[in-house]
Every structure is written in C-alpha cells, then in structure tokens.
Amino acid sequence: MTESKTDPPIAQRSLKTSQVILYGVGCGVGGSIFVLLGTGIDIASSGILLSLFFGGILIFFTALNYAELSTSLPMAGGAYNFSKEGLGGFLAFIIGFFLWIANILACSFSAHTFALVIEEVLKRAGIISPPFYIVLLAIGVILFTSLVIFRTQKVAIKSLIYLTIILLGIFGIFIFSGLVISPFTNNFDLTIFSQPLNPIGIVSAFPLLFIFFTSITSNLAFINSDLKNPSKNIPKVNILAIFIALVIYLTITFVVLVNVNYPPSQLGDTPLLLPIVLENILGPFGFFTMVFAALISTMIAINAALGSGVSIITALARDRYISKKFKEIKKRAQMPALGLLVTVVIAIIFTYFAGIGLAAETTTLIYFFGLAFVNYAAVKLRRTRKELDRPFKAPFFPVLPYIISGTFLVFALFFFSTEAVVLGLLILSIGVGYFLLTISDRASKSLTLAGIKSLLVIIIGFSIWAINNFSAVSPELVIINRILIGILVFIIGTVIFDIFPLREVVYFFIKIVDKEKV
CATH class of the missing domain: 1.10.287 (Helix Hairpins)
Structure with missing residues (x-):
C-alpha cells in the first residue's frame, strides 16, 4: 500500500536561476499566442504591438511587487499566500479560490487549444471530426498530463523546462525565417505599419491578450521556494522571464504582421496563423514545425496550470479552509493525490461545458481581480508588517501598486463579455457560499x-x-x-x-x- 503523510517535506532549494527563468518563460508562452494572435490583429491591426507592450509593462510592475512579497514571505502558496498574510480571512480564501479556478480555466483553455490545432490539421487532410471527439481529445490531454507528467513533482518541473527549451528553439527558427529568409521567398510587406492606429482597438485588444502574461508571475511565485539564493535571484528571475517573454511576443507578432497574406479582418478565423505564416516561407516543413510548437506550448501550459492549481489547493488545506486530506502527499510521487484529482476533475468539467473563448476570457477576468488585490496586499503588508525582512523592495511605493490595482479593476469591470462576467460571478458565489456554509458562524x-x-x-x-x-x-x-x-x-x-x-x-x-x- 502506498504510504502517505500530511505535510510535505521541507523544500530543498535545488533550482538554478536559468532553470526558473525557463520555467517562467515556458509558463507564459503557451498556446494562447497561436489561437488569439489573429483575433488581436483583427481588433488592433499593427497597434497590437502597443497592446502587448502595455501588457508587458503592467505585468513587469506587478512582478516587482511579487518579487518583494516572495522574498519577504518565502512560503508555498504564491499569490494566495501573499493575500492571506496581507488581507487575511475571507478575502484570502476568496482570492485563493479565485486563483485556483483561474488555473483550472487556463488548463481548460490550453486543452481546447491542443484539440483545436489537431482539428485544423485533420481538416487540411480532408478529415472532419465530430465536435464531441474534439472535446474528448481536449479531456484526454488533461488526463495524459496529470497521469504521466505528474507522476512526480520533480518530473513535472523538469519536463516543463525541457519542453520550453525545444519551444524556444522552434520560435528562433520562426523569427529567423520571418526576418531573414522571408524577403526572398514570401510576400514580405511593411505597408500595414503605414495605416493609422486605432486607439479603441489597442485598448480592446489588451484584455484579450493579457492571458499571454498572466501565467508568468503567478507560476513563478509558486516555484520561488525551490530557487537557490531566493533573496538575490527572485527579482532577477521575475524581471528576466517577463523581458524574454515580451521580446518573443513582440518579435513573433512583427514577423506575422509583415508576412501574413490575409487582410487583418480575416485573421480572427485563422487558428493556425503561425503555422500558415511559416508554411508560406519554408513550405510544409514550416507548417508542421509550428504545429509541433503549438502542441508543445499547450502541453507546457497545462503542466504549469495543473501545478499551480495543486499548489493553491494544498495551501488552502494547510490553512484549514478545506479538509487537510487535500494536502496529504504520496511518498513515492511527492504529489498531493486528492488535490490533483479534484483539480483535474473540475478542469475536465470546465473543458466539457465551456468553450475556448469563454475559458480564455474568464481566466483573464479572474486574474485581473486577483492581481489587483495582490498589489493592494503588497501595500498593506509594507505598512502593517514592518518587521518582515525585505531583501528587495518594489519602487515608487505606494503610488505604483495603487495605479496597477486600479488599472486591473477598471479593465475587469468594463472590458469583458456578459458571459465571462456571469461565469465569474457564479464562481464568486460558489466561493462565498462555501465559506459562509463551512467556515463562518451559525x-x-x-x-x-x-x-x-x-x-x-x-x-x-x-x-x-x-x-x-x-x-x-x-x-x-x-x-x-x-x-x-x-x-x-x-x-x-x-x-x-x-x-x-x-x-x-x-x-x-x-x-x-x-x-x-x-
């Protein structure tokens, strides 16, 4: 019989700075760039570069607050733990519950992306798959990731890092081909940059594309406890991971803008945009290379989302918001089996009932609320917990955290569809109801x-x-x-x-x- 124990072993700081940077970049560069980039170009045209740059700046300043919180509170639980220490009680539980669901939705979105890529490849081969089979494929990739990659936590982290290295290599081929080879083999065209910018389109594309960045800081917060010399390396890791991811996004988007042969208004219906662009440059080899990259990126995103989701539910059990059984760790796998099981089951339910667009939008909506409160928690902790050792302090305190929190809240309240808001309110109602029925007074x-x-x-x-x-x-x-x-x-x-x-x-x-x- 497999032995189990309640508390995890003391974390050994075994990860190098380069490994954690790769982990952060891999968590960020997920399947979203393959599915949502075309829609973003449709909305903002060449202004999408400004939308991405604005998102990168906003997540960069958020990462500075994350770095301060991670170095002063080196505990498992990431953003939830920051909220618990800074806000406590009901708000801490709600933020933890929200972020847990956000990771589950991110997992569902990535699984849908994996299935969508396979569906489009089959269509090009003349094979039409029933929608139900595509949903089953999305569910299957979640089960595969949870059963195979998550046999041990160490395997999960290492596999993500190795897959990220492969993905970055393929992106390097894409960028080199689009900038160096394309002028000789493809319709390399800069005229899209001569068109006037659409400010409304730029602002509207920002919340759609912010899912490109949400996983970087949140997932780094969960793995920082394994980083060697955290007080020195956590700020460096956060800054470099975001900078590298932003450069990748901007460069890939530029390559697409100058090489795509479709009018911007037609790109929203092109889920295989990057494979098509590289196919125009390198032929079928380019197409299947980028399809392989899309599948890798979705596997990375599912891996990261499940890992973060399990980390949050374990932290909630540690703080007695839910049963302590959720943090019992199997000795061989070093993974909380019940926490993983519940996370996977709910991810499958969302995958079956929620489409890819709703999953992406609701994920970003929840992250906006979560990031707003985490930035506020940084301010409150600086004022109320002055005794904490802070090897790194975020600059421009407290003006910058307030501005960032306000920006996230404004976008969360006014820039999402009715369906995403209703689903977000339903999730919030479930969390509030659970808290009041199980934790509060009679x-x-x-x-x-x-x-x-x-x-x-x-x-x-x-x-x-x-x-x-x-x-x-x-x-x-x-x-x-x-x-x-x-x-x-x-x-x-x-x-x-x-x-x-x-x-x-x-x-x-x-x-x-x-x-x-x-």
Missing part, C-alpha cells in the same frame, strides 16, 4: 441558506411565469407548473422560518395568549 450560515433559497424562489418563479406566458398549453407542462408551484410554496416557507425560527414564532404567539406564564 448566524451567517442561516443567512446564507436563506439567500440561496431566495435565489431559488426567483428562478422557480420566473420559470412558472415563462411557462404560463410563453409555452404552448399541454398536460405535461400543467403538471410541471403545479409541481413548481408546490416547490415554490415550500421554499418560501423554509425561507421565512430561516429568518424567523419556528421556536421564536411559537414563543411570540404563546406570549400573546398567556403573557404572565411566559
């Missing part, structure tokens, strides 16, 4: 149950109204309507007794009848 639990039942009253009441006004009359609907009315009356009664307990009601009437005895 009065809060009663009010939470009353609130949930009140929401059910509204939903059922709306269903009854819709059936009565918009449905054709049939015996089945009449029966369903009567059942719903009965359920509605019962729930209303329970809500009343949640707010006014039965014992208090009986006491009230007895007091009226015989006040002296009472």
Whole structure:
C-alpha cells in the first residue's frame, strides 16, 4: 500500500536561476499566442504591438511587487499566500479560490487549444471530426498530463523546462525565417505599419491578450521556494522571464504582421496563423514545425496550470479552509493525490461545458481581480508588517501598486463579455457560499441558506411565469407548473422560518395568549 503523510517535506532549494527563468518563460508562452494572435490583429491591426507592450509593462510592475512579497514571505502558496498574510480571512480564501479556478480555466483553455490545432490539421487532410471527439481529445490531454507528467513533482518541473527549451528553439527558427529568409521567398510587406492606429482597438485588444502574461508571475511565485539564493535571484528571475517573454511576443507578432497574406479582418478565423505564416516561407516543413510548437506550448501550459492549481489547493488545506486530506502527499510521487484529482476533475468539467473563448476570457477576468488585490496586499503588508525582512523592495511605493490595482479593476469591470462576467460571478458565489456554509458562524450560515433559497424562489418563479406566458398549453407542462408551484410554496416557507425560527414564532404567539406564564 502506498504510504502517505500530511505535510510535505521541507523544500530543498535545488533550482538554478536559468532553470526558473525557463520555467517562467515556458509558463507564459503557451498556446494562447497561436489561437488569439489573429483575433488581436483583427481588433488592433499593427497597434497590437502597443497592446502587448502595455501588457508587458503592467505585468513587469506587478512582478516587482511579487518579487518583494516572495522574498519577504518565502512560503508555498504564491499569490494566495501573499493575500492571506496581507488581507487575511475571507478575502484570502476568496482570492485563493479565485486563483485556483483561474488555473483550472487556463488548463481548460490550453486543452481546447491542443484539440483545436489537431482539428485544423485533420481538416487540411480532408478529415472532419465530430465536435464531441474534439472535446474528448481536449479531456484526454488533461488526463495524459496529470497521469504521466505528474507522476512526480520533480518530473513535472523538469519536463516543463525541457519542453520550453525545444519551444524556444522552434520560435528562433520562426523569427529567423520571418526576418531573414522571408524577403526572398514570401510576400514580405511593411505597408500595414503605414495605416493609422486605432486607439479603441489597442485598448480592446489588451484584455484579450493579457492571458499571454498572466501565467508568468503567478507560476513563478509558486516555484520561488525551490530557487537557490531566493533573496538575490527572485527579482532577477521575475524581471528576466517577463523581458524574454515580451521580446518573443513582440518579435513573433512583427514577423506575422509583415508576412501574413490575409487582410487583418480575416485573421480572427485563422487558428493556425503561425503555422500558415511559416508554411508560406519554408513550405510544409514550416507548417508542421509550428504545429509541433503549438502542441508543445499547450502541453507546457497545462503542466504549469495543473501545478499551480495543486499548489493553491494544498495551501488552502494547510490553512484549514478545506479538509487537510487535500494536502496529504504520496511518498513515492511527492504529489498531493486528492488535490490533483479534484483539480483535474473540475478542469475536465470546465473543458466539457465551456468553450475556448469563454475559458480564455474568464481566466483573464479572474486574474485581473486577483492581481489587483495582490498589489493592494503588497501595500498593506509594507505598512502593517514592518518587521518582515525585505531583501528587495518594489519602487515608487505606494503610488505604483495603487495605479496597477486600479488599472486591473477598471479593465475587469468594463472590458469583458456578459458571459465571462456571469461565469465569474457564479464562481464568486460558489466561493462565498462555501465559506459562509463551512467556515463562518451559525448566524451567517442561516443567512446564507436563506439567500440561496431566495435565489431559488426567483428562478422557480420566473420559470412558472415563462411557462404560463410563453409555452404552448399541454398536460405535461400543467403538471410541471403545479409541481413548481408546490416547490415554490415550500421554499418560501423554509425561507421565512430561516429568518424567523419556528421556536421564536411559537414563543411570540404563546406570549400573546398567556403573557404572565411566559
């Protein structure tokens, strides 16, 4: 029987600076650049370079705060741990829960990207796959990553680093071909830069493309505890990883802009944009080389997202927000089996029900809220925990963290679709409901149950109204309507007794009848 234990062993700082930089770059350069770059060019045209640069600057300043927090609080849990120390209690749990779901959604998005690339390759070969098979393929790659790569944590980290090296080599081929070979073999054209910039398009493309950067700082925060000489190397790792990723994004985007043979308005429907660009330069070899790169990048992103998600759920169990069973580590694999299992199951559920666009948008939305609060936590910790040793301090305190937090909140509130906002609110409601039902006091639990039942009253009441006004009359609907009315009356009664307990009601009437005895 496999042995297990509750607490992980003391972390050994075994990773070199170069390894962690590669880890951060690999986490950032995921499948999003293959799927979303065309849509970004469609929205902003050549202004997409400014959208990416703005995203890089914003995540760079956020990384400075992450570096301060990581060097002063060298504990497992990353951004969640910073929020717990700086904000505590309810907000810490909600941010941890939010970031856990964000990693799960990032995993789902990357799995969808993997399946989409395979689907497009099959289409070029004349093979049409049913949508259900594509969803199964996306689920399959999540299971493969969790079962094979995550057999041990050490294997997971090393495999990500090796895959990143391969990916960077392929990107080097792409950039060299697009800048040096393309002028002789392809329609190398700079006229797109002569078109006027669209400020609205630049701003609109920013939240779409920010998913390019979200995984860099958040995943580095989880692995910093394994970095040698962290007080010196954490700031260096954060800055270099973001700089390298930004240079890669800007260079690849420039190569696409000067080599693509489509009008910008047609690029949103081109999921294999990078393979097509390299195919125009190098022929079929270029196409399949970039397809291979797309598959590698999605595997890296799934690997990183699962690792970060498991790290968060383990930290939540460590702080007793959830059962301690979630942090029990298998001795052979050095991986919390239950935490990984729950993370994978929920990732599969999201992959089955949420499309690639909704997963990407909701991931960025949640990260915007999370990053806003983490930047605020940096300010609060600087003021309330002055005794902490801070080998590195972020500059321009506290103005810069406030500006960054405000920017993230503005984009989170005004630049996302209704579907993403509704899904985000639903996730928030689940987190708040769990906290109130399992962690808070008895009065809060009663009010939470009353609130949930009140929401059910509204939903059922709306269903009854819709059936009565918009449905054709049939015996089945009449029966369903009567059942719903009965359920509605019962729930209303329970809500009343949640707010006014039965014992208090009986006491009230007895007091009226015989006040002296009472």
